[in-house]
Amino acid sequence: MQQALLSGGLVLSSRMERMRGWGMSHGADMYATRPTTVEQAQRILERAHEEGVKITLRGSGQSYGDASIGQDRVLLDLTRMRRVLAWDPINGVIDVEPGVRIVDLWHYTLEDGWWPPVVSGTMRTSLGGGLGVNIHGKNSFKYGTLGDHVLEIDVLTGDGRLLTCSPSQHRDIFYAVIGSGGVLGVITRIRLQMKRVYSGEVLVETFSTRSIQEMIDVMEAHLDQDYLVGWVDALAPGFQLGRGTLHVARNLQEGEDKRPHHTLKLSYQELPEVFLGFVPKSMLWMGLWMFLHRPGMRLVNTAKFHADRREASRPPYRQSHAGFNFLLDYVPGWQKSYQPGGLIQYQTFVPKAAARQVFEQQILLSQKAGIPPFLAVLKKHLPDPFLMSYNVDGYSFALDYPVRERNQRRLHRLAHEMTEIVIQHGGRFYFAKDGILTENEFKRSFPADRLRQLRSLKSQLDPSGILTSDMADRIGLLKE
């Protein structure tokens, strides 16, 4: 059917669809194609080449901004390539197609005692998309990025070749394709090393912290643990600036869990279906919507801070992997509570020494601009070996801002102000997220020799420049 569909040309015969970034603040009209095999994807690339049209790749569409959309481009949606190709439960090595999502992955492997090495805050992320922007998780300070655990990938290059790349084979392509936002080629197969777990639970400890400095200090004292994630109440006024909650967790050792066969069951990992005993989770975002303004969020944040303080006074407790990792899935479609403008997530990575100062300034500037972030998350990171790495040896601060008709200009001004401070302190940006970083800002924050290297690979792998995205165009990723 796909072949017949393409007989009239990609653009003339494909249906147009309105695609949005997950945060709903970015959208684009695209000619939708959804291949189910590598050959079909290959054929779409060929046709695009013949017709002189450009292609933007998309997985399950979970990135906040404009990484998976391209205005009037051909959409190459990989969600229908979603098979597990091979699974070795002895060594924990799995081969999957790019549309396989994190949820599909652990559903397949957990009962054998394996958990994905790195997961995002939602389990809906596809592995192809997740590698395209090289995602990280709450264990970033110890386990790095998702790309760090990939053993091998097949890449369909822009000019239609199929290359197998790994840290030893086509090394430069391997380290460039992962994390460059889908502008070099399509990842069509992923071989991933899973992580051995001896229980379906992690041991969680909660700390209530009074400032960002205190949070960082507590993090530094727990580097032997597996997960560190800090929530900051960015609406708290001056004397309570930077107060928050730190969750520290570790995987259980062999033998610590007396009933692993029970906790490793998929049914044990299920997130709650109803809240307060009767509210279905699919309706929760509507309730959240009522609080999506400054006084409302101040109330919610203050309530959370104090509830966490009580939790912090209790001894450590056990929580399922899914329950601990996938906070964003507790309220499905919660981004809809930001309607109609949507949200952006602005995440910056700052070296250790400057982190506290930069993040505090970000909160102060946001409060001064009258747009405090409704959610602020602090994580610790390691440098990684990928060409387009956003990581530094330090910390990241992820801030969720509502986008409204009346705050657009202020939000742009605020983002640019905060960006200058980050650049001054040698920080980097997760450009797949914010959707607001400009070409000039990006190029001042990113090493020029790496961009040259990316462009040289681009001319080898996709010489006619078929693959692009609104994100790549926005930050001038491929421009001189």
Next chain:
Amino acid sequence: MTSGTLLRAARPVALIVGASSGIGEALARHLAKEGYAVALVARRIEVLRKLAAEINQGHADPIAFPFAHDTTHYTEIPTLFQQISQQAPGLELVVYAAGIMPTLAPDEFDFTKDQSILDINLLGAIAWLNEAAKRFSQTKRGTIVGIGSVAGDRGRRGNTVYAASKAALDTYLESLRNRLAPHDVHVLTVKPGPVRTPMTAHLKNQPFIIEPHQAAMRIAKAIHSRRNIVYVPGIWRPIMWIIRQIPSFLFRKMSF
């Protein structure tokens, strides 16, 4: 200004067919000032190039894109429409402003003339706006604008087929509006009275005549407020309401 997302980097694109003179030209200039990029379509490419150059003045990257096309070459339209959307991505507004109004002697019944009026005023509009309708019904957004006329509201003795072409366009647009409403697509019918353009240059003593830039401003306002029908200027709405009430046996005895 945009019906889509708030944080967009690029300008929304307005496609204007019949952009070389009159209301089309004025609308192109006005929309460019409002922050649109404009794709300009007309037969006379030199005129369009000059207009595009004027609009592009002071902009680092071009925001006006000229395309040569004779709107009676209907079969070219689907391909050209795609070409335009590739070269100027982000289409949000399509305006069909091409139109002719040849003078008709009191005893003239010239079929060739009549046919060319229908070709340009009606069939060209349908060919272009169908493409727009197809795209916007898939993307669930966008605005379609057709330029009718107060002349279409009543069959005067003066210009038979011109009035008929505008009446047909009016009905086509209404039908399009009803068809596209479930897809959140906005269809605007513009009914101008006399506007000082090359089309009306040969006519004397026109009532309530306005300049093209005034018309453009009013049309742009109607686009943003998602109006269904807008009379330009507004005084024509009550006037035409009264004229429509006149019974036919009286109307045929009146001098206009």
